[in-house]
Amino acid sequence: MAGDFMPESEAPKAPEIHNFKCMQCGTTIEVHVPGQSLTFACGACGSIVQEDNTGQRILTQASQLNRYKPLFTLGSKVTFRGFKWQIIGFMVRSDAEESYFWREYLLFNPYEGYRFLMEADGHWNFMFVTKKQPSNASLNVKWGGRRYRRFYIGNARVRYVLGEFYWRVKVGDSAAVQDFIAPPDILSSEKDEGESEITWTAGIYIPADDIQKAFNLIGTMPQQTGVAPNQPSKFYAKRNSLLLHWLSFVILLIAFQLIRGAGATKKVYDQVLIRDSKLTTELLKTQSFQVEKDGRNMELKLRAPLTNTWLGLSGKIVPEDGQGQVISFQRELASYDVGDDDSPLRETSVELFFPKLPKGHYHFEFQLDRDPALLPNGGRWEAGTNTLEVLATLDPPLQSNLIICLILISIYPLFYLLRDFGFENSRWSTSNQMSGG
Amino acid sequence: MANISCPGCGAQLVLQSPATIFVVCSYCRSTLIRDQDWTVYGKMANLPAEITPLQIGTQGSFKGEGFELIGRQRLQWANGYWTEWCANFPKGKTAWLAEAQGLLMISFPTPLPDEAKQWGELKAGAYLKMGNATFMIDDVKTARCIGSEGELPFTALSNKEITSIDASNPAGAFLSLELVPATGERRAYVGEYVEFKDLHLKNLRKLDGW
Numbered sequence: 102m103a104g105d106f107m108p109e110s111e112a113p114k115a116p117e118i119h120n121f122k123c124m125q126c127g128t129t130i131e132v133h134v135p136g137q138s139l140t141f142a143c144g145a146c147g148s149i150v151q152e153d154n155t156g157q158r159i160l161t162q163a164s165q166l167n168r169y170k171p172l173f174t175l176g177s178k179v180t181f182r183g184f185k186w187q188i189i190g191f192m193v194r195s196d197a198e199e200s201y202f203w204r205e206y207l208l209f210n211p212y213e214g215y216r217f218l219m220e221a222d223g224h225w226n227f228m229f230v231t232k233k234q235p236s237n238a239s240l241n242v243k244w245g246g247r248r249y250r251r252f253y254i255g256n257a258r259v260r261y262v263l264g265e266f267y268w269r270v271k272v273g274d275s276a277a278v279q280d281f282i283a284p285p286d287i288l289s290s291e292k293d294e295g296e297s298e299i300t301w302t303a304g305i306y307i308p309a310d311d312i313q314k315a316f317n318l319i320g321t322m323p324q325q326t327g328v329a330p331n332q333p334s335k336f337y338a339k340r341n342s343l344l345l346h347w348l349s350f351v352i353l354l355i356a357f358q359l360i361r362g363a364g365a366t367k368k369v370y371d372q373v374l375i376r377d378s379k380l381t382t383e384l385l386k387t388q389s390f391q392v393e394k395d396g397r398n399m400e401l402k403l404r405a406p407l408t409n410t411w412l413g414l415s416g417k418i419v420p421e422d423g424q425g426q427v428i429s430f431q432r433e434l435a436s437y438d439v440g441d442d443d444s445p446l447r448e449t450s451v452e453l454f455f456p457k458l459p460k461g462h463y464h465f466e467f468q469l470d471r472d473p474a475l476l477p478n479g480g481r482w483e484a485g486t487n488t489l490e491v492l493a494t495l496d497p498p499l500q501s502n503l504i505i506c507l508i509l510i511s512i513y514p515l516f517y518l519l520r521d522f523g524f525e526n527s528r529w530s531t532s533n534q535m536s537g538g
Numbered sequence: 539m540a541n542i543s544c545p546g547c548g549a550q551l552v553l554q555s556p557a558t559i560f561v562v563c564s565y566c567r568s569t570l571i572r573d574q575d576w577t578v579y580g581k582m583a584n585l586p587a588e589i590t591p592l593q594i595g596t597q598g599s600f601k602g603e604g605f606e607l608i609g610r611q612r613l614q615w616a617n618g619y620w621t622e623w624c625a626n627f628p629k630g631k632t633a634w635l636a637e638a639q640g641l642l643m644i645s646f647p648t649p650l651p652d653e654a655k656q657w658g659e660l661k662a663g664a665y666l667k668m669g670n671a672t673f674m675i676d677d678v679k680t681a682r683c684i685g686s687e688g689e690l691p692f693t694a695l696s697n698k699e700i701t702s703i704d705a706s707n708p709a710g711a712f713l714s715l716e717l718v719p720a721t722g723e724r725r726a727y728v729g730e731y732v733e734f735k736d737l738h739l740k741n742l743r744k745l746d747g748w
Contacts, residue, residue: 119587136588137639139618154616156586156684178747185748211589211745212734214640230641232731233710267618267639297662298677 123148124160131176131265133189134209138265144175149262151269162271167261169193172220172320173206175264181315182227184210188218190264197256197275207266215267217302218312223325224332225312226287228304235281235288235301240534242281242288244303249281249288252330252532257291284528285333306331328527336521347514354506358498369399370465370493376405378487381473387465387491389421395460400497403432403467404450404490410483411435413470418455421462428455465491544568546578554608555626558689562609564594569686571693579695585612585685590637592623593743594688600644600737603627607635609688615681615702624690632691634727635737642737645714645729654703654715654726666705666713668728673705673713692723 119132121141128145132138141150141158147165150158171191173179178187190207203221210216217228235242235249242249259274274293281288285306292299309325369390377383392399405412411433418428432451440446467489471482540553542561546568551561561570562582570576596607605625612621620638627633636643651666653659660666666673681702686694703715716725 134589136586136590136619154614156614209640211591211748214642214734230639232641232706232712234706234708236708269617 121158124150124158125163133176133187133265134267137267138189139268140262140266140270142262142264144263147263149271151271161269165261165272167193169204169261169263170320171204171206171263172318172322173316174319177317179208179316181208184213186210186216188264190262190266192259192263192266192270193261194257195260197258199258199260202260207264217304218307219304220323222327222329223309223323224329225307225309226304226329226331227307228287228289228302231301231303233301244281244288247283247286249283249286251279251534252282252529253278253280254533280330282331284331284337287331306333327531328524330528330531332528334521334524334528336517336524340517340521343514343517347510350510351507354503354510358503366497367495368492369495370491372491374467374489374491376469376487376489378471378481378483380469381471381482383469385467385469385489387467389462389464390493391462392458392460392495396457397460397495398497399455399458400494401453401455401465402450402490402492402494403434403453405434406486406488407434407436407449408484409437410472410475413468414451415468415470416453417466418458419464419466420459421464425459425461465493542570542576545570545576553689554606555624555632555689555691556630557632557691558608560609560686560690560693562687562689564687569695579693582685582687582696585687588612588619588621589745590621591739591742591745591748592621592635592637593741596623596739596741596743598625598737598739600625600633600732605633607688609686609690611686611690611694612684613681613700613702614684615679617679619684620681624688634729642732642734643712643729644732644737645712645727648713648726648728650715650724650726651713654724660703660715666715668713671707671709671711673707673711675703675705678703692718692725 119135120129121132122128123130123143123146125148126143126146128143130141130143130150132141139152142148143150147168148160149162149165151161153159173188175188175191178185186208187210188206189209192205192207193202194205195202203219206218208216208218215230219226219228233244235244240251242251255278257276257278259270259272261272262270276294277292279290287304287306289302290299291302306329309322313322369392370387372387374385374387376385403414412435414432414434416430416432420427430453434449434451435446436449437446475482540556542551542553543549544551544563544566546563547566549563549565551563553561559572561576562568563570567582568578569580569582571579592607594607594609598605605627607623608626609624610621612619618639620636623635623637625633625635625644633644633646636645648668651668653664653666660675660678662675662677664675666675679702681700683694683696683698683700685696699719701717701719705713711728711730714727716727717723
């Protein structure tokens with residue numbers, strides 16, 4: 102039986118200790134993952150020891166200039182996202198210009214393997230190595246059924262290491278990195294200087310609160326600033342449902358207006374009157390029309406085609422049944438290719454609104470005045486078509502009410518979209534890929 | 539299953555796989571190679587310490603088929619270590635469960651791809667065809683056996699040198715080729731990365747603190 106090959110496993114042994122003494126300062130360096138860790142950095146003097154390819158431990162860097170403090174005790178264990186993890190390594194990296202620093206913690210579980218916990222500007226990502234390669238590393242990549250957008254291309258340079266790592270690492274090591282985002286997910290590629298192999302890691306944005314709750318911090322939580330590349334937008338999460346609600350309201354509103362308008366709106370007068378353009382003043386009197394019920398609103402649209410001239414309009418609504426008052430109004434229409442402010446002026450139509458007309462018969466009278474200073478052109482004051490279009494409608498749909506309603510129901514969604522836009526702007530402001538929005 | 543008596547110490551060893559030609563005696567650590575009979579080829583040193591929940595006798599299943607780990611070889615290359623566990627399936631089928639850098643891979647023997655018949659041509663970035671699938675070579679590395687235990691279908695004496703070629707495709711499948719320069723042996727395996735939980739492993743090694 103298989104048991105014949107494992108007599109050792111029957112008697113439990115004392116835990117093996119794999120620690121060794123730092124070749125530089127003699128302090129004990131703990132080894133948590135023997136047989137896999139290749140780099141060990143002394144917590145006391147900062148020396149870096151690496152295993153060579155025969156398994157010998159060699160002092161590689163005798164000290165480290167800069168020292169940084171991890172937020173968690175190395176070697177401690179934590180339960181996070183369903184598994185127990187031992188925090189075994191801490192690394193500080195920066196871009197090539199040293200303008201941007203971030204921190205990475207290496208987590209180990211003998212059943213699950215390794216994870217990386219990254220912190221930059223107080224924002225956290227939990228990442229794992231994946232061997233599933235994305236479609237192709239250009240501006241957009243597809244991975245695991247999602248589309249990721251390239252956010253950053255740059256270099257990552259090691260500034261400080263502490264603890265143990267399963268690869269060889271020392272201060273100054275540089276890697277070419279690319280970040281792709283599909284918030285809250287992130288996908289990163291890394292290629293060490295002088296190596297051909299590309300390592301892909303995938304991860305997810307972790308709210309700082311989750312870290313605070315799960316981990317034992319030995320320092321203060323770093324202040325969160327800006328928007329992280331893959332930070333999920335709380336605005337975006339609600340955007341689609343909000344737009345859908347808004348659209349439903351708009352459709353309802355328009356449908357309501359259409360139904361109400363179709364039922365009551367009635368054209369009572371629709372004629373094209375002919376003007377006599379040889380005259381400087383002229384009176385036009387229309388045929389009569391009827392308002393069948395009391396208290397109806399009337400909209401009157403007037404339009405006259407004009408070319409480089411004006412037309413004075415003194416109008417009257419004249420009741421014919423002896424009762425009620427004459428309603429007067431005055432307007433001026435004008436059309437000039439070059440207006441007062443050097444731009445064309447086109448005011449050749451006017452809309453008037455008369456509320457609550459008593460029932461009865463009416464007609465319109467229009468007193469037209471032309472520019473007396475204008476010399477008659479071939480005996481005419483105006484060029485072109487000499488018409489006055491008159492259209493009177495009872496109980497027109499109240500466009501202004503509709504517009505007010507639209508504005509009211511759009512305030513909140515608009516505010517929301519602006520917030521969302523602002524969030525995405527802040528996100529992409531730290532990208533060097535210029536593909537924001 | 540076959541019973542053999544260790545020529546080194548006389549212990550009774552039960553072999554799980556008919557394909558086994560190499561055994562490390564679990565009592566005296568003699569390395570035995572099957573020729574006409576079983577011959578002692580020396581002693582295997584204790585394997586260097588490592589943290590792994592796998593051990594000989596660990597049982598699991600992959601895609602509904604049960605297996606048991608019956609042997610392993612541990613390898614070292616320029617940038618670290620990996621372990622190849624021999625997984626014995628029913629009817630003499632053998633697979634390999636590899637543990638490297640916290641990742642698990644399972645692979646099955648496959649005929650050599652045509653391109654792999656010319657080893658010298660194989661470099662990182664080159665392509666290998668396996669049926670309809672195309673694999674790109676990720677790396678070509680030299681590794682050394684630093685220890686073995688249990689039973690294996692090939693010899694795995696300490697310091698045996700191999701050339702290991704890893705190729706993968708975007709779907710996450712991988713093809714690995716193994717050449718033993720000293721003997722001219724060439725083997726190809728095709729497989730995939732697996733999650734620990736997906737193998738339904740039991741009879742695992744107990745780990746202190748975990």
